Amino acid sequence: MLWYERGDVGWLREVPPERIASVDVETTGLDPRSDEILQTAVVHGDGSVAINALTRSARHQSWSRAEAIHGITPEMVKGAPPIADVSTRVAEALGGADLLVGYNLAFDIAFLEAADIALPTCERFDVMREFAPVANRRVRGAGGNRSYRFQTLEACAKRYGYVGSTGRAFRPHDALNDAQAALHCFFAMLEDGGSRYARAGQVPYLDVVARRAKRV
Numbered sequence: 119m120l121w122y123e124r125g126d127v128g129w130l131r132e133v134p135p136e137r138i139a140s141v142d143v144e145t146t147g148l149d150p151r152s153d154e155i156l157q158t159a160v161v162h163g164d165g166s167v168a169i170n171a172l173t174r175s176a177r178h179q180s181w182s183r184a185e186a187i188h189g190i191t192p193e194m195v196k197g198a199p200p201i202a203d204v205s206t207r208v209a210e211a212l213g214g215a216d217l218l219v220g221y222n223l224a225f226d227i228a229f230l231e232a233a234d235i236a237l238p239t240c241e242r243f244d245v246m247r248e249f250a251p252v253a254n255r256r257v258r259g260a261g262g263n264r265s266y267r268f269q270t271l272e273a274c275a276k277r278y279g280y281v282g283s284t285g286r287a288f289r290p291h292d293a294l295n296d297a298q299a300a301l302h303c304f305f306a307m308l309e310d311g312g313s314r315y316a317r318a319g320q321v322p323y324l325d326v327v328a329r330r331a332k333r334v
Contacts, residue, residue: 120247122323125331130217130243131308138163139215140301142293143226144188146181150232154178155201156190158230159293160211161301163219168211170294172198188291201233209236218242221271221300245300248307249274251326254319275299277315278306 121127140161147153154175160168174195175181185191208230212218215238220226223244230237250266253274257267275288280302282288282295290296306315312322 121243122248122251122326123330125327125333127308127324127327129241133163133217135163136166137214137216138219138301138304139168139212139217140219140297140304141212141223141226141230142220142296142300143229144184144190144291144293145229146175146178146184148225150228152177153181153184153229155229155233156181156184156195157188157293158201158204158208159297160208161294161297163217163301163305167294169204169207171204171207173201173204174198176200201235205233205235213238216240219300219304220244221274221296221303222246222268243304245274245303245307246271248323249277249303252277252307252310252321252323254321271296271299271303274303277317277320278303278310279315280306 121130140163142159143155144157145153145155154177155173156175157172159170162168172190172195180192213236217240218238221244223242227237246268250268253266253269255267255269256264258264270290272288272290280288280299288295288299290299307323310323312325315322
């Protein structure tokens with residue numbers, strides 16, 4: 119269930135920052151059944167980095183298509199531990215969370231589950247899916263139905279003024295950078311009433327929530 123479809127995001131504002139975990143992974147490809155995690159990052163809502171770890175692949179010698187996106191080379195992870203050796207640390211980083219945050223969170227969750235990493239039973243906020251009605255770009259699907267087109271994390275970060283922890287322009291596809299960007303956008307969306315983040319053709323997130331509240 120999407121939060122904007124619930125028509126109420128009040129609970130999200132009450133979660134203690136240290137109980138929020140933003141997670142991102144970079145992988146050898148798109149299929150969690152055959153591809154593997156190369157980098158995992160978890161950032162808590164208070165800004166603390168719980169884990170940022172490179173891991174080597176056990177089944178792949180190269181991943182040229184994925185490498186072109188995230189820049190992680192086989193040489194970079196040659197001496198890194200396998201994901202199994204850091205799974206406990208990742209589980210501990212996520213374990214105390216009341217809320218998981220991420221951008222295309224289902225992708226990250228699928229890879230973590232495939233790596234047998236224990237995940238907390240808690241609420242989840244997928245920034246990509248929540249941002250789609252904000253960007254307000256529609257695509258026609260099967261049967262003529264129209265739905266919101268998903269946007270890149272870079273586009274979302276741009277709307278909410280995220281420039282990266284170093285003050286430089288945000289560059290996606292590093293797990294730590296992406297986890298931090300998703301967390302920034304999450305908090306910004308809960309403040310997005312239209313005045314601060316106004317963009318032509320876009321809809322403030324809180325307006326999206328309010329419209330849904332009127333229907334339920």
